[in-house]
Amino acid sequence: MRTYRLAAATALVAALTLTATACGGGSTGAGGASGGSPKTLTYWASNQGTSLDNDKQVLEPELRKFEQQTGIKVNLEVVPWSDLLNRILAATASGQGPDVLNIGNTWSASLQATGALLPFDDATFAKIGGRDRFLPATLASAGAAGKDPAAVPLYSMAYGLYYNKKLFQQAGIATAPATWEDLVADGKKLTTGSTYGLAVEGGNISENVHNVFALGRQHGTGFFDAAGKPAFDSPAAVAAVKQYVDFIATDRIAAPGDAEYAANQSVTDFATGKAAMLMWQSAGANLKSHGMNPDDYGVVPVPAPAGASGETAISSMVAGINLAVFKNTHNLGGALDFVKFMTGDDEQKQLNASYGSLPPVRAAQADPAFATPELKTLAGVLATSAAPLPQVPAESQFETLVGTAVKNLLASAAAGKPVGDDAVKAELTKAQQQMTAN
Structure with missing residues (x-):
């Protein structure tokens, strides 16, 4: 052997x-x-x-x-x-x-x-x-x-932005959002009663890292430097993670309970009308299993910053x-x-x-x-x-550590604690230190 x-x-x-x-x-x-x-x-x-x-x-x-x-x-x-x-x-x-x-x-x-x-x-x-x-x-x-x-x-x-056509029509929104500013604005219009604008899966560390990786690329970071060393707490990484956490923390377009979701519950919420938008990878078969008809939703690329092109327009891993x-x-x-x-x-x-x-x-x-x-x-x-996510030997550790850091930050946001740049940086610095120690 x-x-x-x-x-x-x-x-x-x-x-x-x-x-x-x-x-x-x-x-x-x-x-x-x-x-x-x-x-x-x-x-x-x-x-x-x-x-x-x-x-x-x-x-x-x-x-x-x-x-x-x-x-x-x-x-x-x-x-x-x-x-x-x-x-x-x-x-x-x-x-x-x-x-x-x-x-x-x-x-x-x-x-x-x-x-x-x-x-x-x-x-x-x-x-x-x-x-x-x-x-x-x-x-x-x-x-x-x-x-x-x-x-x-x-x-x-690949990741796409899934949106509920009926809920968009009821809110008077004619088109799916193409920029993050539009997504947050639409999300606020769609957040009413028991329905939220966006579903996230905060207890799922892989979903967390997949989403913040795309946001990181839009902000100008791949979470590793050119030499393959971790750069988890760079200003660009902090901005990317904070943008994602803010869906619960400040934008309030995702439900606080989403911070605990870890087993496709966000897909269920979207399929049952509890959320009007969902960022997910190839969700069609999953939505069908929950009884959602393909005619009931549309799919567009995940938003990018206004005017983005090239690397800053990356929308999916x-x-x-x-x-x-x-x-x-x-x-x-x-x-x-x-x-x-x-x-x-x-x-x-x-x-x-x-x-x-x-x-x-x-x-x-x-x-x-x-x-x-x-x-x-x-x-x-x-x-x-x-x-592609970073093709480095430590990639799996990156997923675990950064995905967990985002999970912790979302849990704090859901509990009503302030999650500013300093809190995000501290959590990402801890993840980087754990990576270095390992």
């Missing part, structure tokens, strides 16, 4: 306790890293559907199709987001993991640094159909710049799920066959249509099935105004 960079992996395990949304021990099924039949594979899938059972309903027919084509049986485990990263980290440290697994694309560089994942060099890409099949923006979130990707894109998503192979699999040929199958044009259309996401494969995304108003908007965001 091959040993990987245990010191790096162990440090990551100790440092990270991420509860993700977006993106233990590594029990190995037949064909996994500890050995097994070349006619079996173990696959850890992330929870993309409305439940773990829903994922099994979507995936198991496709896995049977793969078995019929290749003779390779795939043992499926759908892992909840709350467990996935720690399960993967434990597997990278022990060398005991699945053959193939889903990873949140924001974790790519962190997991790449452990050395446990198979690099996709040109020769490996050739075995799955070639690098050029994938959209460039999606490959930008598959590992550190200048290195072979640690995974390949599987499902693509490049969201999505990547597919990775454990380097020490005993069935490398079968694992790559499975990756080729899952990223094939037909399978990309089938899976992404089931999950309401966008295929990262060019030919599949061109299919008319992905030309709905929602998906056309999100595809435009991915193509023109999305940026």
Whole structure:
């Protein structure tokens, strides 16, 4: 059994306790890293559907199709987001993991640094159909710049601003907001009675960091400097985080209770008319599961500052799920066959249509099935105004620490405590100090 960079992996395990949304021990099924039949594979899938059972309903027919084509049986485990990263980290440290697994694309560089994942060099890409099949923006979130990707894109998503057409009409608002000034003004008009203008998910550290990352880019920071060192408490970072916290603290367009939301409750509030706007990644399938008709809402890019262009017009992180192979699999040929199958044009259309996401494969995304108003908007965001989260080894720690800092600040705002620049800077400085200590 091959040993990987245990010191790096162990440090990551100790440092990270991420509860993700977006993106233990590594029990190995037949064909996994500890050995097994070349006619079996173990696959850890992330929870993309409305439940773990829903994922099994979507995936198991496709896995049977793969078995019929290749003779390779795939043992499926759908892992909840709350467990996935720690399960993967434990597997990278022990060398005991699945053959193939889903990873949140924001974790790519962190997991790449452990050395446990198979690099996709040109020769490996050739075995799955070639690098050029994938959209460039999606490959930008598959590992550190200048290195072979640690995974390949599987499902693509982007953030959009969802708005309730009926509530906008009732408030006399003719168009969706394009700037933050418009969003706050509209949000105040829409906040009435038991309805708020905007739903946020303050207890969800991944949603927090995804949103403040886009705001940070608009303010001129990526939260890391050019040398890859953390710059969490820079003036631009403070301004970005404060803008997000102010939705509860000073603008009062989001409900104080939103500070505790951590499990898609903001989506539920939007779907049930308790909030008129929602910033979310590819929410259509989730909204449908809550009984909301696509005709009831519109989707536009998340706002940017008035007159913004280029870097300051970034409105979303490049969201999505990547597919990775454990380097020490005993069935490398079968694992790559499975990756080729899952990223094939037909399978990309089938899976992404089931999950309401966008295929990262060019030919599949061109299919008319992905030309709905929602998906056309999100595809435009991915193509023109999305940026990958920092592709640095410490990215996962960044998500945990900054996302938690935002969670703490939102909780203070919800409790009625003043949250000024100094309070924001203090919380972000603490996060940076924790990063440095780790």
